[in-house]
Amino acid sequence: MDYLQQLNMVENYQKSLNTFNLDQYLRLFTPDCVVHDPYGAAEFRGETGLRKFFGSMTETWHFFEIRTDIAYPGGNDRVAVRWSVSGTAKNTKTAEFSGISVFQFTGDKISRLDAYWHLGNMLAQIRE
Numbered sequence: 001m002d003y004l005q006q007l008n009m010v011e012n013y014q015k016s017l018n019t020f021n022l023d024q025y026l027r028l029f030t031p032d033c034v035v036h037d038p039y040g041a042a043e044f045r046g047e048t049g050l051r052k053f054f055g056s057m058t059e060t061w062h063f064f065e066i067r068t069d070i071a072y073p074g075g076n077d078r079v080a081v082r083w084s085v086s087g088t089a090k091n092t093k094t095a096e097f098s099g100i101s102v103f104q105f106t107g108d109k110i111s112r113l114d115a116y117w118h119l120g121n122m123l124a125q126i127r128e
Helices: 003-018 022-027 046-060 119-126
Strands: 029-036 061-073 078-089 094-106 109-116
Touching (some): 003 022, 003 061, 022 029, 046 061, 094 119
Parallel strands (some): 029 109
Antiparallel strands (some): 061 078, 094 109
């Protein structure tokens, strides 16, 4: 997968989160994918794990917008993306946070995603 295809995949990933589109989200990943989001705090494997992650998104956020700040190529099978998020939780509290995600691809799907960001800082912004 070339760099432009990787960026397109990241854009589709972000769109699926921004629109809370579970079906689109699931189609982006290999059946045996591994997602660490955030890295060190949670691991999600395969479709069951992806559904669990996505469920936590829709339970938490009323509005969610993730956008790419800059992307760094990593060869034919990976790309690192610095991103920013603006969101409004279901309790009407707002949050702004950012991080870096490393996407690894197998064929035309995401096979691994390692997201580095500070969960505690985000939670502190949306707690009641």
